[in-house]
Amino acid sequence: MRYQYYRRTTSGFSLIEMVITTVILGILLAIGMPSMQRFSDDAKVRSVGRELAAGLWQARAQAQSLQQTVTVCARSTQGACSSSKVDWKNGWIVYVGGVLNKRPATASILLESTLDQSRIALGVDNPQLSFAPNGGALAQTISVSCQNCQADPRTLTIARNGQVTIS
Template sequence: MQSDHEGFTLIELMVTLAVAAILLTVGMPSMREFIERNRVSAYTNLLVGALQLAKSEAIKRGNLVILCKSNAAGNGCNPSGAWKDGWLLYADMNADKAYTPGTDTLIRRHEATSQLSITTGSKLACWIGFSPNGIPEGGGTGCAGRLVGNDTFSICASNPSATRHGRRVIINSTGRIRTEDATC
């Protein structure tokens, strides 16, 4: 005798759910890694864009243009802060290598990120600037200005469970900016 009922049996549904669970278990870690890699790459591109803008603005304005670590309010530099707290890009009109609202020209501000770790070499501990001829100058330990030579920004995901993929932004003594993969 044949039944007029059509549909799936309980066993067929359970097998389908088991296969779907296995596929999700395998796929989720790679999706998480994909998101982390994209977050690192996007932030790296923002930083490179800010550095290139600083260099071109310095040449265009004929003035030192500085990228510094932002304070919590986003209205000044914080030499003891962290690069992940955000940054300010400004034309240093009074040449004191410190952001002075009303005197210096704010070009761009970038907000903080808690999802990434950003470290630098000792020559870029406080700030990086570009002179009117495009040569980089950095505020290293003690925040005194000096020529950069070669130094780096390293950008990594903050999440310790994520794969430790990162990017490095390298600035050489002539002001050339390039990126490369890094292991964090």
């Protein structure tokens, strides 16, 4: 009589295969995380730059449309116009009218933006930017950068004729 040996078949992974796979996955994640963080920071800087540019474009268009001065001011933590250029980190308010150091009347507010990106810094020389009824403005540059990270900064340029460009 012959004995037949049956080989047991196993399904799944062995412990060694699982450990090797986990180690390889850990190495790939360790290599990829820094570039992922930089990508995320770059996206935040681009997003804030575009949002501010959109507010400035809207302010200029409304100034020309309404034939009135439209101002973009730094938003304080209380939601009023700030007299400090540091407060751009809280966002901005676009409103019809001249320079204020208080909250504009609700009817005159065209746009209010809060900036919830704590690592994003806006370098603006003035706490308020005004567009004349003809769309013109004081020429200046605004830098949008990331604090404590390696994201590429963006620069918004406001020309004397009020045109806003991003680079």
